[in-house]
């Protein structure tokens with residue numbers, strides 16, 4: 144998510160230089176996507192083993208750190224701020240047609256609420272950082288092994304704590320089939336948890 148944001152900002156910067164045209168407007172969707180991929184690879188390569196300060200200078204690094212801290216505290220990063228014109232334009236382009244977040248009753252928006260991190264952290268805490276399926280306790284999140292808050296009814300818009308349960312990444316990937324059965328199992332578990 145964070146990586147995607149960086150790419151989007153970078154894309155917006157480039158667009159400004161191209162007299163306000165986006166890559167999609169210049170090259171069409173397919174080519175634009177390819178360019179986006181190449182840029183993201185370059186960005187990743189450039190960032191490897193470097194601190195934010197080395198990459199973007201002190202001021203920007205501080206801003207990013209502040210944003211992250213506010214996010215952790217549950218404050219929206221855009222609170223009291225305004226999007227730049229080019230960002231607004233990008234948003235409106237991204238929301239056209241079936242990419243609109245409210246399309247199909249908000250399906251496209253699933254899980255992408257800004258305070259999701261805080262919600263999932265609360266669920267992990269409630270479950271004592273333990274996967275409720277295999278019983279592994281994961282105190283430190285890593286790329287290989289991490290805990291997620293799983294939506295019991297598979298509706299990612301239902302972020303009620305009764306509908307969320309901690310699962311490790313291994314278990315989480317195995318509950319996508321036989322959904323009804325898993326739903327029953329987890330609902331029974333929740334009777335004990337809450």
Ligand SMILES: [Zn+2]
Pocket residue numbers: 274275276277278279310311312313314315
């Ligand atoms: Zn597990």
